[in-house]
Amino acid sequence: MGLTARPSDNLARTDTTPGSGESWVATRLDFLVNWGRAGSLWPMPFGTACCAIEFMATAASRFDLARFGMERMSFSPRQADVLICAGRVPFKLAPVLRRIWLQMPQPKWCISMGACASSGGMFDNYAVVQGIDTIIPVDVYVPGCPPRPEGLLYGILMLQEKVKRERMSDTSLRNEMDPDPKSGLYIPPQAIDELSEPFGNSVHQTRSGL
Amino acid sequence: MSAPFPVVIPGRAAPDAPAPATPKQLPNRGGPANPSADALRAKFQGGVVRVEVIWGETNVYVDRARLFDIVQWLHDDPSQRYDYLSDVTAVEYRDPEQPLEVVWHLRSLPYRRFLRLKVELPRDGKTLLEVPSVWSIYKGADWLERECYDMFGIRFVGHPDLRRILMWEQYHEGFPLRKDFPLRGRFSRAEQLRQALAANPEARYSMEELTVAQAFEDLPEAMRKRLKGGERTGE
Numbered sequence: 262m263g264l265t266a267r268p269s270d271n272l273a274r275t276d277t278t279p280g281s282g283e284s285w286v287a288t289r290l291d292f293l294v295n296w297g298r299a300g301s302l303w304p305m306p307f308g309t310a311c312c313a314i315e316f317m318a319t320a321a322s323r324f325d326l327a328r329f330g331m332e333r334m335s336f337s338p339r340q341a342d343v344l345i346c347a348g349r350v351p352f353k354l355a356p357v358l359r360r361i362w363l364q365m366p367q368p369k370w371c372i373s374m375g376a377c378a379s380s381g382g383m384f385d386n387y388a389v390v391q392g393i394d395t396i397i398p399v400d401v402y403v404p405g406c407p408p409r410p411e412g413l414l415y416g417i418l419m420l421q422e423k424v425k426r427e428r429m430s431d432t433s434l435r436n437e438m439d440p441d442p443k444s445g446l447y448i449p450p451q452a453i454d455e456l457s458e459p460f461g462n463s464v465h466q467t468r469s470g471l
Numbered sequence: 472m473s474a475p476f477p478v479v480i481p482g483r484a485a486p487d488a489p490a491p492a493t494p495k496q497l498p499n500r501g502g503p504a505n506p507s508a509d510a511l512r513a514k515f516q517g518g519v520v521r522v523e524v525i526w527g528e529t530n531v532y533v534d535r536a537r538l539f540d541i542v543q544w545l546h547d548d549p550s551q552r553y554d555y556l557s558d559v560t561a562v563e564y565r566d567p568e569q570p571l572e573v574v575w576h577l578r579s580l581p582y583r584r585f586l587r588l589k590v591e592l593p594r595d596g597k598t599l600l601e602v603p604s605v606w607s608i609y610k611g612a613d614w615l616e617r618e619c620y621d622m623f624g625i626r627f628v629g630h631p632d633l634r635r636i637l638m639w640e641q642y643h644e645g646f647p648l649r650k651d652f653p654l655r656g657r658f659s660r661a662e663q664l665r666q667a668l669a670a671n672p673e674a675r676y677s678m679e680e681l682t683v684a685q686a687f688e689d690l691p692e693a694m695r696k697r698l699k700g701g702e703r704t705g706e
Contacts, residue, residue: 352667353639359668387647387656387663388638395664445668450661457660 291429298342298368299421300330305341305365307358310348312375312407319410329417338364343420344397347407349377350390362397367435370424372416373399376406381457391457395448398438497527505529507551507579507586515541520591530587538590539603539629545577545586546608553577553586556605559615561623563650570594573602573625592625604629622648639670 304326308316320326320334335341338361350358362371373393376382379402381391393399400423403416427434438447446453501524508522508529518537523530533541545553558576570591577586592598604627606612616627617636624646627633634640638647644657656663687695 352663353637353670355664355667356670356672360672386654387644387652390664390667391660395660396668440668444661444665446661446665450659450665453661453664454659 287429291427294429295425295427299424302329302331302342302370302417302421302424303333303335303340304331304343304345305335305338305361306345306347307361308345308347309350309354310375310377312347312378315407315410316345316347316374316413319413324410324414326414326417329414329421331417338362339366341365342369343417344369344371345374345413346371346378346393347374349382349384350393350396351388352390353388355390355396358393359396367437370400370420371397372401372403372413372420374403374413374416375408376404379404382406391453395446395453395456398447500525502527505584505586507531507545507553507584510550511541511545514544528585528587530589532589532591535590535592535602538588539605539608541588542575542577542605542608545579551579552581553579553584555580556609556611556615559605559612559619561619561625561648563623563648565650567594571600571623571625573619575605599626600624601626601628603627604633606630622646624649639667640674641666641670 306313306316318324320332326332331343338344342365344362344365346358362369371393373379377384377389378393379399381389383406385391390396401416401420403412405412408416440447441449444450504522504524505528508519508531511531511533512519512522515533515537518534518541520532520534522532542553545551555578556575557578558574560574560576562572562574564571570593573590573592575588577588578584579586590602592600592602600623602625604612604616606616606627606629613630613632614636616630617633619625620627620630620633621635621637635642644663645652647656658666687698690698
């Protein structure tokens with residue numbers, strides 16, 4: 262994936278060419294709904310480590326998350342729109358994170374904040390989940406250890422942009438992913454092993470299938 | 472007006488204060504031992520295997536069978552009064568010839584003494600990894616021993632509720648801090664994740680709220696007495 266020009270930044274542009282299946286009303290309604298959603302994302306802070314400190318700094322007055330309509334921290338997942346996972350997630354917390362995600366109503370998004378949440382970071386060991394995308398779907402990854410508040414703000418702006426591009430006619434958007442009943446995983450075990458393959462001189466591990 | 476206590480200027484020692492003990496001023500081995508070590512030798516001749524003084528701290532290697540009596544005596548005897556158990560842990564060395572050590576850190580607040588007790592468990596495959604629990608002497612040993620069991624697999628005989636504390640209870644990959652445990656665990660990542668997600672967080676723990684009135688019967692006697700008198704707690 263090289264550097265490509267961003268798509269047109271005219272977010273209000275609507276495709277009303279005949280045959281696209283979208284009427285003028287639907288696209289206008291999309292614009293209105295997305296505008297409302299992007300401007301009032303309520304975050305569910307799932308802070309487990311030092312990234313949560315940076316997240317608190319982002320929410321405090323200097324960086325002021327409230328400017329983007331996120332001043333209302335939703336400590337109950339049932340009233341939340343964005344799950345911000347800030348910090349490493351040990352395996353013991355994996356079922357908790359999964360349950361919190363399932364308790365959030367649609368529409369919902371997820372930001373994985375920091376290296377540990379995104380990939381396990383330096384904790385390439387027996388206790389830490391190697392990236393929360395193996396448990397729940399993630400929309401935006403914010404790199405950094407921990408990311409500065411500007412980094413998180415940039416991730417949030419990217420998420421808002423993503424929200425503004427959503428289309429009502431896109432049937433793949435609001436799919437609740439059902440985990441595989443046998444393994445309880447969303448993505449195939451081989452893919453998880455591939456994702457968490459050790460880099461550098463880490464000890465090579467057995468692949469799935471034991 | 473004279474100061475009621477000597478004024479300490481930060482970064483500068485008081486004029487007649489002895490120099491603080493730093494590792495550079497202490498010999499690696501040797502030096503004055505904790506007087507409790509000699510008292511232990513006199514009291515439990517065979518129970519004390521050897522005494523070492525390392526960096527000014529006294530390590531007493533004791534016999535596993537006598538450990539409970541020794542700790543009991545250290546706790547109860549008026550000349551010792553080790554009333555605070557600060558840690559229970561274990562050490563496994565990379566050298567397979569060296570035995571696995573279980574370590575108790577005891578502190579005597581009245582006498583300002585610190586004593587480290589160690590029990591050696593030879594790794595010959597025949598010795599059971601079992602030591603007596605000191606839970607009946609120090610209630611604070613409960614979670615310390617559970618953690619030691621969770622990480623090293625050492626069984627504390629006499630512990631009321633010996634189960635895993637850091638890892639979840641269905642975890643059966645082994646004991647993570649042992650030297651034969653691979654850093655990334657025994658199973659593949661997908662299998663670890665599958666097992667972790669299968670664990671039910673509510674299996675053993677009630678998520679219901681508990682009021683003080685409901686938990687009243689489980690509180691210690693002293694606390695019940697205070698609460699009954701209408702006294703505020705924790706102050």
